[in-house]
Amino acid sequence: MDFVLTKEEELFRKSVREFAERELRPLEDQIEREDRIPDGLIPKVAKAGLFGLPAEKKYGGGGGRYLDLAMAIEEIARVSGAVAFFVAVNYLPIIAIERNGTEEQKAKFLPDLCTGKKIGSFSFTEPSTGSDPTEIYCTARLEGDHYVCNGRKEFCTNAEYDGTIILFLRTGEEHTPDISAFIAEKNVEGYSTPPPWPLLGLRGMRVTNIELKDMRIPAENLLGGKNKGYPVLLDTIAVGKVDVSGAMLGIAQRALDESLKYVKGKTMRGKPISHFQMVQFLIAEMASEVEAARWLFYRSMNLVDHGMQTLQSQAICKLFNAEIADRVCQKAIQLHGDYGYTKEFKAERLYRDAKFGGIVEGSNEVQRVIIARDILKG
Amino acid sequence: MQTAGMNIIVCIKQVPDTSQVKMDPETGTLIREGVPSIINPEDRNALEEAVVLKERYSGKVTAIAMGPPQAEDALREALAMGVDEAILLTDKAFGGADTSATSYTLGHAIKKLGDFDLILCGRQALDGNTAQVGPQLAEFLELPQVTYARKIEIDGDRLRAERALEDGHEVMETKLPALVTAIKDLNTPRIPTLGAIMEAYREKEVTTWTADDIDVDKNKIGLRGSPTRIRKAYPPELKSGQVEILEGSLNDMAEALLERLRGKYLL
Amino acid sequence: MNTEEYRGVWAFAEQREGELRKVSMELLGKGRELADTLGVKLTAILLGENVGEKCHELISYGADGVLWVDDPRLKQYQTDVYSGIITRLVREHNPEILIMGATYLGRDLAPRIARRLGTGLTADCTGLSIDEKMRLLIQTRPAFGGNIMASIVTPDHRPQMATVRPRVMQPLERDVAREGEITRVPAGIEEKDITIRILEIAKETRKSINLEEADIIVSGGKGIGSPEKFRVLEDLAEVLGAEVGASRDVVDTGWISSLHQVGQTGKTVRPKLYIACGISGAIQHIAGMRESGLIIAINTDPKAPIFEIADYGMVANLHQLVPLLTEKIREHYV
Secondary structure, eight states: OOOSOOHHHHHHHHHHHHHIIIIIGGGHHHHHHHTSOOTTHHHHHHHTTOSSTTSOGGGTOOOOOHHHHHHHHHHHHHHOHHHHHHHHHHHHHHHHHHHHOOHHHHHHHHHHHHTTSSOOEEEOOBTTBSSOGGGOOOEEEEETTEEEEEEEEEEEETTTSSSEEEEEEEOSOTTSSOEEEEEEETTSTTEEOOSOOOOSSOTTSOEEEEEEEEEEEEGGGEESSTTOHHHHHHHHHHHHTHHHHHHHHHHHHHHHHHHHHHHHHOEETTEEGGGSHHHHHHHHHHHHHHHHHHHHHHHHHHHHHTTOOOHHHHHHHHHHHHHHHHHHHHHHHHHHGGGGGSTTSTHHHHHHHHHGGGTTTSOHHHHHHHHHHHHHOO | OOTTOEEEEEEEOEEEOGGGOEEOTTTOOEEOTTOOEEEOHHHHHHHHHHHHHHHHHOEEEEEEEESSGGGHHHHHHHHHTTOSEEEEEOOGGGTTOOHHHHHHHHHHHHHHHOOOSEEEEESOOTTTOOOOHHHHHHHHTTOOEEEEEEEEEEETTEEEEEEEETTEEEEEEEESSEEEEEOGGGOOOOOOOHHHHHHHHHTSOEEEEOGGGGTOOGGGSTTTTOSOEEEEEEOOSOOOSSOEEOOSSHHHHHHHHHHHHHHTTOO | OOGGGOOOEEEEEOEETTEEOHHHHHHHHHHHHHHHHHTOOEEEEEEESSOTTHHHHHHHTTOSEEEEEEOGGGSSOOHHHHHHHHHHHHHHHOOSEEEEEOSHHHHHHHHHHHHHHTOOEEEEESEEEEETTTTEEEEEEEETTTTEEEEEEOOSSSSEEEEEOTTTSOOOOOOTTOOOEEEEOOOOOOGGGOOEEEEEEEEOOOOSOOGGGOSEEEEEOGGGOSGGGGHHHHHHHHHHTOEEEEOHHHHHTTSSOGGGBBSTTSBOOOOSEEEEESOOOOHHHHHHHTTOSEEEEEESOTTOTHHHHOSEEEESOHHHHHHHHHHHHHHHTO
16 A cells, blocks of 8 residues: 555646646636636647546547546646536546446447547436436336437536436336436437526536437437446446545645635734734644545545445545535635635635535435445445 | 658756745755756757657657656656657766766767757756756757757758847758757647556656766766866855835935845846 | 966957947956956957957957957857857967856857867856965856855866856946057858858847746836826836736726736736835735745835835835936946
């Protein structure tokens, strides 16, 4: 067990950081202001090889590990949480297809996702449910060699972008967990997205509902077997929690960086406020929380690389990272005082961005249930 | 130029990231530990240009660095940027070299590599800032040189370059082989992808050469081969941390300020 | 190399388009001091086309003699041609010291000459003095990104070469009555020395504002008073070769464009020298410039927070002090 990064890992992390500083930093305020990711940025992310990092090379991926993906998301989120989520959500269909798809499906769908030609989405949530498969009401009805799909999906990231989406639809009896996962093309006939939800934070990450009206999906796009959608969901999320945890870690690190900058510069009675013990305590707490979150996160990703992740291990990571990000960002605002409450400084944006972590992909409450259930088994 | 494309050599140096060097507020001295090492920034511009030329005209790029064993990381990064081969010149005997001994050592290594079309270097290193190794290497190898290059074009066996001047530029032309030193304006160095990094560490090789491998006169390398010697090194005037208020008439204040600026070599 | 056989201090006089560059006179000022300490002659080396009248200028700035080479092929600087001639002259006359300006030209030429002569060269010296006991030139320069000062010597090789940045040394007072020996020497250029063709030389006006890369920034805040009064800072910036920065207040009020804004919502800068004029020093501004090498503050309010992070402060009216600084710098340093 070696907790020191290898030279390769260090060089990779440095490279992603340089990319984020060079390409994202000049745009972060614009992304926040306009609530969109500039078109020109997507090809740059693709060229930097940041889509498809852990996918196999033969499908156009980078052939790396989930740990590499984890570091990349963290470094991107340090500059822009919105871009980090945009990139990270793209990975959910890649993960789902690589782990559950047939060879034909992998060869057909993975290359474009890995090279950024198509933007990925992952849609389970409906007005009736965020995590319970028995309350899925969107249906897929087999008609010949196609499924005809109807219903409304809610809160789907990247749903507007052309590309590939994994849709979870009911193929079995109502009020049972019999749902299936489908690989589908977005923006085809029968698929529409109303304007995005105006959000508290992560502006630039666009989240919309999806209206399915007799949308047709080829039967061969069924992913992982009929009525086997829930295991596909759980498996993908267990691996894909990388996105939320990584983004939370990056945001928390940034909040710490900004706070350090502030307390060294702001003076009171002729001294920087970093001289005052109260400030020092807050900084120490923030640094400890970020450090613990980082190593828990890397460990969780390392488990995935070994195929040893469990619902519990991933839930613990997600819960912890989401909660410390919230705490660290809150402390950052306190340290900045009045200035922390203004939009002039970054603390308030980071605080709003961090809030999402405790809600999306299984809220903090759901994570607690998962952890307890798993520990108390047997 | 050979029909097989261009054979380009890039000389790089691993340097401490001086922008991250911190000052100990108590003693006013540098905290050198834990400062990350990087490829000298202008050497990255040289590497980028070499790889771009190779992509355009086909050929081969060899990166060469003289330094302690950890300079290998700089060469791996160069490989990740697209360089084909990497040579690390490392030997205790090379230690303490000034620019003269360094250019002599690099020159001998390059002679061992055989024919080449172009040598690219960064104009100057972050830690030494002398900008001497490039021209001294060119002199040793008897090559025409273009320093402060911010644009390079190849036309058959001729090199055309735009050289920066204090207040403008000049366009010059010379025959290959030649040596060019690059400044930041030359290009934007590419950021290696994960795939390229893995390939650099796992599939490409860094060859190590010691003094014996490159047939040098031991009296002309390292400290022994350096005409210049550091007699003394000392920290500059300490920053007290307190503001010094300059007083007196306007004229007094102005004079006092200018004197202090001169003393800090800012004027 | 028997160092005892080398005598004399040489200074390379750089000219551009027939005009002597200021650094040449600065070199002579320091050269004079070195030569007097050593009890030897100071000789200026001048290469160019039709530059004969400049020889007297060099004498009046302190040279005892001038070695002057005139040839149409010397009109434009070229590495191999210039280094060939100078190294030949050095081998004929054996000076113990050769100093040059650390200009774009000097940094191209000096290392080439040093290598050809097999001698040592120290770049960008901020100080030059003589160790009389050992008859050595002590060359002082900053190293490690400016964080350390080093004293360097060239004990066993000659000439001891050093380059000096412009505006570091002081020229002597011009004395037209001064006399010296002007010697014209043949160029002796061979075709094989001409390895480079210069196709074009172009002057450029500085286009874009690049605060993040600037070495010196002169910055203005509310104390400036009105948009026209920014002129005062622009003049100072011009003589210093600096960029102009501004606090958010004056950008919001429209006195200057936001491209100049330094601060939390503007640019973060780390110049070697930051001169804050009429800026109070609110944290939003400080966040953007705190890491500057040296911070100078000028403000009429002695309690302004800017003084807490400044290295040198002056409680004064910038409209009176800044023009005075500009004038003095222009007189003595430009």
